[in-house]
Amino acid sequence: MRQLTAMFATACLASPVLADAGGKPSANPMPDVRVEGDTLIYIGGTNDNGLQALKAVLAKVPDGQITKMLVNSGGGDTKAAIQIGFIIADLKPHLTIDTGCFSSCANFIAPAAATIAIRENAFLGWHGNDRGFAMTAAEEGVTLREHLRAMVSPQASDAVGPDGKPVDMEAFLDEAVSATEARMAEEAALYARIGLPNDTFAVCGVGSRFDNRLSGDQRGWGFSLDDMARLGLPPVRYEGAGRYEDSPAFRRWLIVLTPEDCRE
Numbered sequence: 001m002r003q004l005t006a007m008f009a010t011a012c013l014a015s016p017v018l019a020d021a022g023g024k025p026s027a028n029p030m031p032d033v034r035v036e037g038d039t040l041i042y043i044g045g046t047n048d049n050g051l052q053a054l055k056a057v058l059a060k061v062p063d064g065q066i067t068k069m070l071v072n073s074g075g076g077d078t079k080a081a082i083q084i085g086f087i088i089a090d091l092k093p094h095l096t097i098d099t100g101c102f103s104s105c106a107n108f109i110a111p112a113a114a115t116i117a118i119r120e121n122a123f124l125g126w127h128g129n130d131r132g133f134a135m136t137a138a139e140e141g142v143t144l145r146e147h148l149r150a151m152v153s154p155q156a157s158d159a160v161g162p163d164g165k166p167v168d169m170e171a172f173l174d175e176a177v178s179a180t181e182a183r184m185a186e187e188a189a190l191y192a193r194i195g196l197p198n199d200t201f202a203v204c205g206v207g208s209r210f211d212n213r214l215s216g217d218q219r220g221w222g223f224s225l226d227d228m229a230r231l232g233l234p235p236v237r238y239e240g241a242g243r244y245e246d247s248p249a250f251r252r253w254l255i256v257l258t259p260e261d262c263r264e
Contacts, residue, residue: 031073035061039068040093042084045076046104051083058087069093069113075103078130079179082186088112089194095234097122100249102220107187107202112194113234120240123249124228127220129199130183132206139207148176201231204262205255213255222254230259 031044033053040057044050058066069088075081085108088095095113102125110116110124118124137147149169191199205221224245228236238244245256 033057035066038065039070040066040091041070042109043070043072043098046073046081046084046109047077048080050076051080054084054087066091066093069095070098071095071101071105071109072098073101073105073109075105075107078104078107078183079186081105081108082183082190085109085112085190086193089190097124100125100253102253103127107199108190111191111196111201111233115234116236118236118238118240118244120238121247121249123222123247123253124236125220125222125250125254126202126205128206129187129202130180131187131199132203133180134184135203135206144180145173145177148180149173152176197232200259200262201228201233204257204259210255210257210261217252218255220254221257222250223257223259227258
């Protein structure tokens with residue numbers, strides 16, 4: 001069942017390949033997590049390795065030392081990312097996005113910061129959270145279980161469990177539905193902890209409405225600085241010239257949406 005679970009995670013969390021200053025992929029399963037002075041640095045995917053590394057480095061830092069955070073992450077595991085978000089919500093650092101903050105990074109880390117600075121030619125982008133699966137299922141007129149079944153069915157025929165036998169799809173779906181519903185509750189708890197009015201920014205483009213607008217490398221959506229403020233996100237500034245939404249990185253990876261495009 002582990003193989004099928006991995007396929008499910010991959011299907012749900014496909015992200016842009018972001019590079020750090022050394023050219024290493026930011027989705028690295030062993031993220032670079034460290035503290036330099038008053039700055040927490042997190043470069044890599046959101047996963048349990050990153051969560052445990054974060055806890056370890058912060059355990060050695062006096063309360064109040066961390067006031068800033070530098071992030072470069074293409075996202076990853078939502079369960080770990082939500083727990084990272086709770087930690088960031090307690091620290092409340094001024095966040096700088098070095099190259100990109102996408103998917104789970106944008107869903108749970110960036111909103112928990114005090115402020116957000118997007119460096120020149122960097123971006124902050126979304127492609128849905130776990131509640132988005134339920135929203136898409138409702139749009140399709142099916143249950144969450146059937147929606148998840150359709151997501152993994154193309155790979156399911158070849159999936160095997162640790163015993164070498166074909167995966168029990170119904171048992172997998174029992175687990176997947178329960179886990180998704182649990183993460184939805186955890187998401188809501190984090191957003192309430194942060195004080196966000198809702199998660200509209202994270203689900204605005206969920207569904208098929210904007211698929212025909214995606215082209216090239218585009219994987220999700222972003223908003224102008226003014227619209228991020230309207231959606232309740234922390235104060236955001238762009239450190240490059242011109243409008244943020246006209247920047248090369250934004251245009252490469254994201255389409256522009258507005259609050260008026262969003263719907264429940």
